[in-house]
Amino acid sequence: MIEISELHFTYGATPVLDGVSLRLREGERVAILGGNGSGKSTLAEWLAGWKTGRDHAAAKGTVHWHGRPWQDYSVSERASTVQLVGQRPAQHLSGRAFTVAEEIAFGPENLGLPVEDIVWRRDKALHTCRLNHLAERDPFTLSGGEQQRLVIAAALALQPRLLILDEPFSNLDPESRVQTASVLRELPDDVAVVLFDTNPDTALDLADRFLLLHDGKIVAEGSARSVLLHPQAIETLGFSSVARCFIENGFGAPVGGQWSTAGLPLSLADVRSPRAEIC
Numbered sequence: 076m077i078e079i080s081e082l083h084f085t086y087g088a089t090p091v092l093d094g095v096s097l098r099l100r101e102g103e104r105v106a107i108l109g110g111n112g113s114g115k116s117t118l119a120e121w122l123a124g125w126k127t128g129r130d131h132a133a134a135k136g137t138v139h140w141h142g143r144p145w146q147d148y149s150v151s152e153r154a155s156t157v158q159l160v161g162q163r164p165a166q167h168l169s170g171r172a173f174t175v176a177e178e179i180a181f182g183p184e185n186l187g188l189p190v191e192d193i194v195w196r197r198d199k200a201l202h203t204c205r206l207n208h209l210a211e212r213d214p215f216t217l218s219g220g221e222q223q224r225l226v227i228a229a230a231l232a233l234q235p236r237l238l239i240l241d242e243p244f245s246n247l248d249p250e251s252r253v254q255t256a257s258v259l260r261e262l263p264d265d266v267a268v269v270l271f272d273t274n275p276d277t278a279l280d281l282a283d284r285f286l287l288l289h290d291g292k293i294v295a296e297g298s299a300r301s302v303l304l305h306p307q308a309i310e311t312l313g314f315s316s317v318a319r320c321f322i323e324n325g326f327g328a329p330v331g332g333q334w335s336t337a338g339l340p341l342s343l344a345d346v347r348s349p350r351a352e353i354c
């Protein structure tokens with residue numbers, strides 16, 4: 076579906092992406108984890124086509140959607156293919172809508188869709204993101220968590236094949252995180268989701284495939300265990316809360332200088348699984 080090959084990118088003299096290659100399939104749920112400054116937001120913007128080789132001549136490598144580079148697609152083709160939701164929802168609001176419902180309809184209206192399609196998409200997104208009760212509110216009067224759900228709803232109303240989330244929970248309180256996470260878990264199966272985050276718990280909650288970005292390079296890729304227990308992940312991101320809880324209670328205490336993470340549960344699902352499955 077989307078393929079990045081050997082992407083190199085610098086801001087001035089500072090290398091930010093250093094030979095990143097990545098392939099995503101339809102409907103995949105992928106987490107790309109990395110510490111602050113590892114290049115997550117920059118990679119998210121390349122993935123979404125916000126940055127392209129045309130605007131950044133110094134960049135090397137390619138980003139292809141279904142075999143064609145992003146710059147070959149029109150703005151409206153790209154908008155109905157991929158949506159990027161960042162950490163500050165207010166930055167994504169159009170500023171042209173008086174109500175939540177109008178904000179969600181804004182994108183489909185710009186695509187020139189028939190009115191009945193716009194209304195259908197708007198109402199579906201309001202329902203999916205649990206915003207029906209806020210439909211007539213001014214978007215700028217919403218709480219941060221409500222605004223984040225609105226921005227996700229507005230993105231979904233464009234029916235993207237790929238939804239990119241750049242630390243979508245970073246400014247939310249615990250209750251808003253729970254509500255936003257449950258909206259994300261219930262997204263249609265055919266929408267691919269790429270979550271960029273620093274938090275192993277968030278990734279475990281939403282993803283099936285994991286990658287670790289460090290200093291602009293993918294240094295680990297695969298299952299939750301192979302990535303979240305990679306030494307670089309442990310050093311940069313720490314352990315998931317379930318793993319930390321086990322470790323603090325004596326799990327895997329070094330014996331003869333050796334410290335093992337074999338069998339260490341990462342999530343509540345691991346705790347409920349037979350031990351053999353997580354070794």
Ligand SMILES: Nc1ncnc2c1ncn2[C@@H]1O[C@H](COP(=O)(O)OP(=O)(O)OP(=O)(O)O)[C@@H](O)[C@H]1O
Pocket residue numbers: 086089091109110111112113114115116117118273
């Ligand atoms: N517009 C810019 N001009 C110069 N340097 C930039 C610019 N944007 C980002 N950078 C630098 O590029 C590097 C990667 O930034 P990026 O925002 O992609 O990382 P990140 O992993 O998303 O970080 P965080 O988790 O802190 O949001 C950082 O060193 C950052 O300072």
